[in-house]
């Protein structure tokens with residue numbers, strides 16, 4: 001198994017404890033994806049002068065709440081003061097935004113930059129910090145990803161992080177429109193900022 005170690009976990013938990021909890025909360029394929037995102041985030045951090053260890057941790061935990069049951073999500077949205085409009089969406093949107101609640105609760109990570117990057121990792125946003133961009137892009141181009149355009153996405157993102165964000169949002173919008181999926185307003189707002197030439 002890939003050895004992961006985070007010098008600073010931003011939590012009272014050790015890096016081994018975080019890895020154990022993460023593994024227990026998802027299937028093997030998702031866990032491998034999270035390792036891929038962690039390594040890719042580390043690489044993007046190095047290229048963009050950001051704290052590599054912090055980026056690697058944020059990437060590792062980004063999908064922690066992907067398998068939380070729908071009913072539990074609905075309950076948390078209602079009880080924890082999340083935007084009630086979230087009830088009109090689904091786990092694809094919830095696992096980042098509402099996933100931050102489970103990360104705070106279970107992994108005891110409270111660092112606002114890390115939580116915000118997880119919050120924004122699916123939809124992106126009009127405003128993005130370097131860490132937000134790193135996690136968003138790493139999720140898309142990690143080595144396990146295989147879809148038409150992924151090589152181009154990697155090339156673009158390693159060359160320029162902002163261009164990587166723009167490429168990814170255009171690709172996601174195309175995919176969502178093609179499938180006649182509802183577009184989350186923040187995804188659209190992000191597209192208008194990062195993808196439009």
Ligand code: GDP
Nearest residue numbers: 063092093121122123139176181182183184187
């Ligand atoms: P994953 O968790 O590693 O699979 O990747 P993401 O968190 O980036 O995406 C999860 C899912 O959310 C993908 O299937 C995306 O296509 C979908 N998604 C992203 N933005 C939107 C949106 O605006 N609307 C809808 N309906 N789905 C979206």
Ligand code: FE
Nearest residue numbers: 062063095122
């Ligand atoms: Fe995700």
Ligand code: FE
Nearest residue numbers: 033062063139
């Ligand atoms: Fe992911």
